[in-house]
Amino acid sequence: MIGTGVPGGGTAPSRAGDPADFTAAVTSLQAAAVRADIEVGPIRPPQRLAPYSYAVGAEVRTGEPDDVPTDSSGSAFGRLILLYDPEGHDAWSGTIRLVAYIQVDMEADLATDPMLPEVAWSWLTDALGVPEGENETPASVGRATGQPMLTALGGTVTSTSSVRYGDIAGPPRAHQLELRASWTALDSELDRHLEAFCEVLATAAGLPPTGVTALHSAD
Structure with a gap:
C-alpha cells in the first residue's frame, strides 16, 4: 500500500490525525488509471x-518492469509532488499544490527546434484542459468534461544539450527536454491530475496513443 505523507514531508501509513482532504487527495492519486508502459510508484x-506532502515517480518502461527509483537515470521520467497546507497559502490560491517535473531524452532535430518550448507547454495545457493563454481550467468546463480542476498554473520548459568527452559512458552528444510546472488543485480528486501528468510524459517520450501498437522495421 502506498503510504500517505506526514508533517515534515515524510511518508508513512495513513494516520488518524491526517487531514481528511489530504488523505482523500493521496487516496485519489493511488486510484489513478495509468497506461501499462509507464511505471508509477511512491x-x-x-x-x-x-x-x-506526498510524491510519486513515473518512468517509461524500457524493458522488464523494475521498481521506480527515487532518482531515475532513464530516458523519460518524472515526478509529481503533492503539497498540502490546511491553512491555505496565498501564493497558491488554495490548499493543494501540485509540482511536476519531467525529463526526456530528445532527438537532435527536435531538441533544436525553436518551437519546442511552446509545443511542450501545449502538451501540458492540453492534458490539463487549460485553454491557450490561460492558467486555469474554467470550472464549468472541468465539471462537464471530467478534466482536472485547477488554477494558478505556471512553469518553464528547458532544452539542454551535452557533449561527452574521454572515458565516459553514453552517446557523444545528448539532448534533453525538461518541463517544470506547478498548479493549484481546486478539489482533492487528484487521479485526473496524475493521469494528465502521465499523458504528458507519454507524449514527450513519443509513445503511441493508448491502444495503438507501434510498428518496428525488421533488422
Missing part, C-alpha cells in the same frame, strides 16, 4: 515545503 517527497 518516492520520498521533498522536505519542509508544506506541512503535508
Whole structure:
C-alpha cells in the first residue's frame, strides 16, 4: 500500500490525525488509471515545503518492469509532488499544490527546434484542459468534461544539450527536454491530475496513443 505523507514531508501509513482532504487527495492519486508502459510508484517527497506532502515517480518502461527509483537515470521520467497546507497559502490560491517535473531524452532535430518550448507547454495545457493563454481550467468546463480542476498554473520548459568527452559512458552528444510546472488543485480528486501528468510524459517520450501498437522495421 502506498503510504500517505506526514508533517515534515515524510511518508508513512495513513494516520488518524491526517487531514481528511489530504488523505482523500493521496487516496485519489493511488486510484489513478495509468497506461501499462509507464511505471508509477511512491518516492520520498521533498522536505519542509508544506506541512503535508506526498510524491510519486513515473518512468517509461524500457524493458522488464523494475521498481521506480527515487532518482531515475532513464530516458523519460518524472515526478509529481503533492503539497498540502490546511491553512491555505496565498501564493497558491488554495490548499493543494501540485509540482511536476519531467525529463526526456530528445532527438537532435527536435531538441533544436525553436518551437519546442511552446509545443511542450501545449502538451501540458492540453492534458490539463487549460485553454491557450490561460492558467486555469474554467470550472464549468472541468465539471462537464471530467478534466482536472485547477488554477494558478505556471512553469518553464528547458532544452539542454551535452557533449561527452574521454572515458565516459553514453552517446557523444545528448539532448534533453525538461518541463517544470506547478498548479493549484481546486478539489482533492487528484487521479485526473496524475493521469494528465502521465499523458504528458507519454507524449514527450513519443509513445503511441493508448491502444495503438507501434510498428518496428525488421533488422
